[in-house]
Amino acid sequence: PHVYLDTVLLVGSVGASHPPAAQPVFIAGAALASAAWFAALGYGARVLAPLFARPVGWRVLDLLVGTMMLSLATGLIWGAVRRTAL
Numbered sequence: 001p002h003v004y005l006d007t008v009l010l011v012g013s014v015g016a017s018h019p020p021a022a023q024p025v026f027i028a029g030a031a032l033a034s035a036a037w038f039a040a041l042g043y044g045a046r047v048l049a050p051l052f053a054r055p056v057g058w059r060v061l062d063l064l065v066g067t068m069m070l071s072l073a074t075g076l077i078w079g080a081v082r083r084t085a086l
Contacts, residue, residue, distance in 0.1 A: 015026045051057040 011030050015023055015030070018026050048057075052061070
């Protein structure tokens with residue numbers, strides 16, 4: 001369900017913020033990026049399957065995802081604190 005939410009709300013609202021003449025180019029770019037993303041996921045899964053056959057591969061992935069989430073959360077909190085302090 002989140003795929004539809006992302007596509008309709010997020011991409012739709014960002015696309016609507018562009019001038020009408022640029023919207024077809026935005027739609028084409030978003031569709032191309034989506035196709036490239038899912039193709040990379042499919043081929044990447046096949047290439048990385050041996051790595052994720054072992055628990056250490058999943059631990060490394062979890063560490064990377066956790067680091068990214070903490071970085072994003074820190075950035076959001078830092079931005080909110082800076083805006084509030086102004």
